[in-house]
Amino acid sequence: MTKGSSTPAAPRYGQPARPRNRRGEGARLREEIVRAATALIVRAGSEQAVTLRSVAREIGIAAPSIYAHFSSRDAIVQAVVEEAIAQLHQSITAAVTAHEDPVEGLLAGCAAYVEFGISEPARYRVLFETPPSKPDSSGLDTAENSGLNAFRTLVDNLHACVSAGRSTSTDPFADAVALWTALHGQVSLRAALPDFPWPPTDTVEQMVLRLGRITR
Structure with a gap:
């Protein structure tokens, strides 16, 4: 990408970017985060599989987006x-x-x-x-x-x-x-x-x- 180009970067985790929630739909993302963490625990058999990065990858979002709903991995x-x-x-x-x-x-x-x-x-x-x-x-x-x-x-x-x-x-x-x-x-x-x-x-x-x- 040339300097100054406005072309968007590829999704960070190699998955299609998750559509941005419309106003008032933040609760949906919170539910998706919990579902993703649950899926990781069920697959791995342990809560050690849950990290901010692994949850973000599961959903297809950037890890910092999680902080709007959870203060830490332990909170998830x-x-x-x-x-x-x-x-x-x-x-x-x-x-x-x-x-x-x-x-x-x-x-x-x-x-x-x-x-x-x-x-x-x-x-x-x-x-x-x-x-x-x-x-x-x-x-x-x-x-x-x-x-x-x-x-x-x-x-x-x-x-x-x-x-x-x-x-x-x-x-x-x-x-x-x-x-x-x-x-x-x-x-x-x-x-x-x-x-x-x-x-x-x-x-x-x-x-x-x-x-x-x-x-x-």
Whole structure:
């Protein structure tokens, strides 16, 4: 290109340039950034794949464009975490509320938890590998708040089983912690040891009934 030429340079990352958002469409780019980061994590199996450059390359934009929506690479990963937790919470809540019987709701909610972890191993793993962001004015970061909401669904459901005379638990919170620990172990061990002769996933039901002190 000759000096003074106004011919535009080729896209920096070797991809067609992404069309510029019209006024008021900035939120769309933010969503695309989160989707791109999620895709990178799913493909690589780790949040280490996320960098400003890799996300920009995935979308077809210049890396500095990201700063209008995220202050850092860690902020992007945190957004991926928040989205994954929100989806997990939504799946659990939908499974629980689909049943009037509290025991069936508890079983369905726990099954939904394990199903998410098994079907979305990379997204599930990033929930527990990503350091929490700085807390907001409430003292809890957004992801932690969302995670606690998902856990409260489990606690509340176990309380409902106790109230209905279907559980002999005298400490639903402690028993819910034990149950969550077991569910997480189920997901993590299956991901870490895929060749182990695991029994059918209906063992989750046996685990829930035992740890929830459920009577059927």
